[in-house]
Amino acid sequence: MYDAVPASAQGPRPLAMQRVDGVARIRFARSGGKTRLDDLFQSGAAKIRLPRVYGAPPTAVLLNTAGGLTGGDRLGFDIDVESDAHAIVTSQTAERAYRSSDGTANVRVTLQAGQASTLEWLPQETILFDRSRLKRTVTADMHATARLMLLETVVLGRTAMGEQVNSVFFKDSWRIRRDGNLVFADDIRLDGNPAEILAGPATGNGKHVFATFADCVPDAEDRLNFARSCLEGIPENTTRAATSAWNGMLVARFVSSDSRDLRTTLMSFLTRYRAAELPRVWHC
Numbered sequence: 001m002y003d004a005v006p007a008s009a010q011g012p013r014p015l016a017m018q019r020v021d022g023v024a025r026i027r028f029a030r031s032g033g034k035t036r037l038d039d040l041f042q043s044g045a046a047k048i049r050l051p052r053v054y055g056a057p058p059t060a061v062l063l064n065t066a067g068g069l070t071g072g073d074r075l076g077f078d079i080d081v082e083s084d085a086h087a088i089v090t091s092q093t094a095e096r097a098y099r100s101s102d103g104t105a106n107v108r109v110t111l112q113a114g115q116a117s118t119l120e121w122l123p124q125e126t127i128l129f130d131r132s133r134l135k136r137t138v139t140a141d142m143h144a145t146a147r148l149m150l151l152e153t154v155v156l157g158r159t160a161m162g163e164q165v166n167s168v169f170f171k172d173s174w175r176i177r178r179d180g181n182l183v184f185a186d187d188i189r190l191d192g193n194p195a196e197i198l199a200g201p202a203t204g205n206g207k208h209v210f211a212t213f214a215d216c217v218p219d220a221e222d223r224l225n226f227a228r229s230c231l232e233g234i235p236e237n238t239t240r241a242a243t244s245a246w247n248g249m250l251v252a253r254f255v256s257s258d259s260r261d262l263r264t265t266l267m268s269f270l271t272r273y274r275a276a277e278l279p280r281v282w283h284c
Contacts, residue, residue, distance in 0.1 A: 020066040020073035020105075022046030027080040028058060028087040035085040046075050049092070051280065057086040059279050062123065064095060069107070071100030071133055076108040079121070083114040083143075090279045091123040094155070097132035097170075104133040104169065111139070113146035122270065124282065125153040125259070128194075133169040140176045142216060148176065149274070153211040153266065155259045156194050165208070168194050176216055176249075184214065184249055205240070207255040209262045213270075220250040227252060230272040235261045241269075 022044030029038035035058050042048055047063040062077060069075070081087045097105055113119040119142075128134065142148045152172065157163035169191050176184040190197055198204030215223070224245040231241050231252075239256040252269070256262035270278055 020045045020064070020069065020075065022064070022066075022074070023076040023078075024048050024062065025078040025080075026060050026089075027082065028085045029082040030084040035081075035087055038082065039080075046077065053279075056276065056279075057088050057118070057120075059088045059090065061279070061281055062089065062091045068096035068098050069105035069132075069134060070098045071103035071105060073105040074108075075106070076110075078110045078112075079119065080112040081114060081117045081119040084116050085114070086118040088120040088122060088279060090281055092281055093284075094125040094127050095123070096127045096129065097134040098129050099131040100133040104135050107134065107136040109136070109138045111141070111148065111150075113140070113142040113148045115143040116145045117143070118147045119149070120274075121148070121150045122278065122282075123152065125155050125263070127155045127158065128165060128168050128170055129157060129163065130165045131167050135169075135171045136173070138172075138174045140174075140216075141180075142176070142178050144179045145218070146216075148214075148216040150174070150176075150214045150216075151211065151266070151270070153254075153262070154188075154209070156198075156208040158259070159208070165194055167192060174212075174214075176214070178216065178248070183247060184216070184251075186212065204255050207240070207257045209256045209259045211254040211262060211266060213252040213254075213266075215250040215273075216248065217250070218248050220248050221245045223250055227273055230269050231265075233268075234265045238262075239265050241265065 024042040024046035026048055027039040028035050045064050045066040047065055049061040053059050079089050140148055157165040172188040174186040199206055227243045227250055238258040238261045241254045243252040254262055
């Protein structure tokens, strides 16, 4: 009538950790000669703020109210800019992926750009701490006449604070389709010691901060020389950059040994290339 297995043999049950689970959606549409908010939904830790801007397109600022990501967390952002509209989407601050004891954090980004629209996806950095695990997917569908600009920056630890990243898992996957046809596919995977993975000249050449910028626009090839001119004056002792263009796509790659130098380089490049100031949160 009694269980023969001692209670001590069963051991304590592992605690169920609280996880972040958030989704935010926003849609902009052209109405009355202006781009206006058309729809907004947010749940969990995923929030969107709409600061008042003057002389610039509407700007959506993304927030993760949990303050960072760890194993098992999930965030999703859906951005839709309809025909003839123009909007900028950025983040309030750098996203942080912290040490994961179990599971992988997942961030999903879906972008849609309608006919003759412009969507600028310009979040601030993602910082990966030691033993963090993060998987991010960016999926974009755009009309042939739309313009889509994307930026993502990754920082492997904050060296100014003496942080070292000895092990990390990071997978970043971009898929961009124009009129349903795949025009850009890009994957980055780090699994293990990032210093060893990025040591080679064909990877990071020893740099621990990197960024990718893409401008999907029909006349991308005509913008190539101008884009290269926007890179003049970068701090070459810490930072390297290169651009190329093909098939209506302009892509710039950046690597650096100093996160502050790369941020300064990106801010200068984006301001000059776009002929417009970055959102105010970039200057805070």
